[in-house]
Amino acid sequence: MRKEFAAKINSLFASNQDLVFLTGDLGYNALEDIQSAYPNRFINAGVAEQNMVGLAAGLAYEGHPCFVYSIAPFAVYRAYEQIRLDVCIHNHPVCIVGNGGGYGYGIMGATHHATKDLACLSPLPNMICYIPAFAEDVEYCLDQIVERKGPSYLRLGLGIQYPKAITIGPINQVVQAIDKPALTVITQGPVVKNALKAMEGLENVDLFSILTLPILTLSPEILNSIALSKRVLVIEEHVERGGLAEYLLLQLTRAGLKLDSFEALNAKGYPSKTYGNQDFHWKESGLDVENIQHIISKLNS
Amino acid sequence: MTDFNSIQLQLRHKLLKLYFDANCGHIACSLSCLDLLIALFNQKRTQERVILSKGHAAGALYVMLNHTGEISDEELGTFYQNGTKLSAHPSANSFVNIPFALGSLGHGFSIASGMSQSKKIKASSDFVYVLMSDGETNEGTTWEAAHFAVSNQLDNLIVLIDRNRLQGFGETADILGDTSNPIKWQSMGFHVQEVDGHDLNALETCIQECKLTLNGKPHVIIANTIKGKGVDYMENKMEWHYLPMNEEMYQKALASLEREYHA
Structure with missing residues (x-):
């Protein structure tokens, strides 16, 4: 960038x-x-x-x-x-x-x-x-x-180009399920590319990217998606405390949305005490494509 | 010529009353820099700003701004009380001549340097003044800002150091050494002057000298001061950084002022 x-x-x-x-x-x-x-x-x-x-x-x-x-x-x-x-x-x-x-x-x-x-x-x-x-x-x-x-x-960070025309704003609506979504994935930052890759071929998962913290607004589209799916997966390149997942959970709770599940993938530090490139650390934290696919399929089953 | 003796006495009276009424400390460190503030506010243009980086001397600034009319007597009376705009260290966004909240040491010099840089960008002839404590020169940011000011030729920046040689828990010389020693500032490329920080005529001459010396060097005035100046039993006593006065002490302090400034 x-x-x-x-x-x-x-x-x-x-x-x-x-x-x-x-x-x-x-x-x-x-x-x-x-x-x-x-x-x-x-x-x-x-x-x-x-x-x-x-x-x-x-x-x-x-x-x-x-x-x-x-x-x-x-x-x-x-x-x-x-x-x-x-x-x-x-x-x-x-x-x-x-x-x-x-x-x-x-x-x-x-x-x-x-x-x-x-x-x-x-x-x-x-x-x-x-x-x-x-x-x-x-x-x-x-x-x-x-x-x-x-x-x-x-x-x-190192962000990819837009994969296709998407709505720009406080929330990027990256993918919208045509029919009733079974899962709403919400990401922040360049790690969105892993979510996109993991979701290839899935037609019942919504993906949003939130551009700011604090969250300035939750769009009707995102609220509607969560209201329908009742399942949220947050993916963020940040520790669990004080990041997107915590902010989002508070706002959704205040908005009165009832969820069946709420999962978050976060930065985990250096669990193996070894170092590498960004992809390596994403994998160490479970922010890699394979693990995201695994979590999505678990939540989507 | 301004009747400095009378102002020195008058503002010290207000300062002691302020701290006595509030039953709080930071008296001696306010007394050590009060004369520097008097000199600065007597010289500065209306639109120029003084940054009190040693925010713990807020009382000195408040009585100065009361003297200039920016803080009313009524407002001054709220010092230290719940709901006041006059906290023990200056707070943000209330008074034109308190442009920044300061009290965590080592911030004001950098801020003032940014303001000076802005004057350079705008080709303004205004000066920026920053008043620091000598203990504050322990802070690493002092040296970051000092090098920046020299390398960016901020000769519109006037730094005053209140060198009372005492800091929070001991004598400056015994803690990190004499971090405000003029030789250090000289070696970095400052225009350095050393002065008796309670001699208002000498201080004014120093400030004038800065304004007339526009050769790319930022200015530092190292003002040798006495912590607690004017109250004999507080002078050069570290504990008067912290202690409040009781009624008896207050009366003794007033008597001491009379001897010092009416003699």
Whole structure:
């Protein structure tokens, strides 16, 4: 999604003279065009994430909405207090851009993974976390972020292109069963591609991808699907606590929906204490195609 | 010339009353930086901002803003009470001259640097002021922000360090060493001045000197101060970071102020 992100940032910077971009010394082979096109509004703040977020808050106070870019765990965890205090409680338009959310940095190891980022950020006041699932979602998310003028987090990963025309919005309706669905699968982020693959050939399963945490809205389509299926499977590249499954369960319970079953597949950390690429960690956590197929067939039987 | 002696006494009276009425601590660290705030607010343009990074000295800021008319007497009287906008550390979104909630140390310098960077982008001639404690220079973000300010040539940024040489649980020299030592700031590329932080004329001269020295170097004024300045029994005593005054102590403190500032 870095390519789509850089292209959209370029066009936003061309039309909005106030925007400022800060990077924590990252962006090789992605941000060079922005750096050369907007030298006054592109700041390499060095390997100093806490200061970078404080700077962004000061810039935002003075009327410059900011993007703050780093590898997801460095942007989120290292600078958490600055995000909480300097940005969020003042409702400043600062977007924390975390590249490689979840296991996106794969073999780079645990230091570079962010599987609790949404649990950390989504409860903060005024904060909306945007988690694009497909490459095309990035542009939509950035438009929302700039328009909203508040604190936000953009969790970038390696997203596939849209498999076919789908509805863009807070909820991507990826697949809709023609008839009565037997199961409603709800995903977040690039792991949607595993769900899509696992569901190939199944005609009685709905698939939705939710773009934000907190969940901004549950569409009539998703509520209708769950009301009919009464079975929900959540797939998220995030630990169980504080992620999509918990948010969703609370909202569905409040909406009075009665469910026959509610299952969630989550990031499980490093169960074998070994490391590999993103697919390897997805498999370790049961977020791989094979396990999703297995769970779907169990729930769908 | 401004009658500084009278302002120093008047605001110290208000400060002591504020803390006595609230029966709370943070008196001495407010007294150590009160004169710095008087100098800053006396010099700054209306639209310029002072960032009180040492938020635990909120009382000093509140009496200063009461003096300038931004916080009414009635509002000041709500300090520390339930339902107040005047919490023990400054809170967000209530007063123009309290632009950020501060009190977790090591935040204000970065924020002020961002504001200074914005002035550079907009080619504004305004300055940004940040008031830090010397203990606060223990924080790693101080050094992140310091390097950023130098490398980005923020000569519109004026950092004041309230160097009272005492911090939360001991003397700064005994804890992490003298982290606000002028040599460190000099070596990083700051325009450094050292001054008696209770001499308002000297402070004003320093601030003027910063404004006239626009050579790409950010400014730091290391203000040597006395924790508890003006109240003899509090001066240079760490415990007065924390202690509240009883009636007898309050009366003694007022008498001490009279001796110090009416002599």
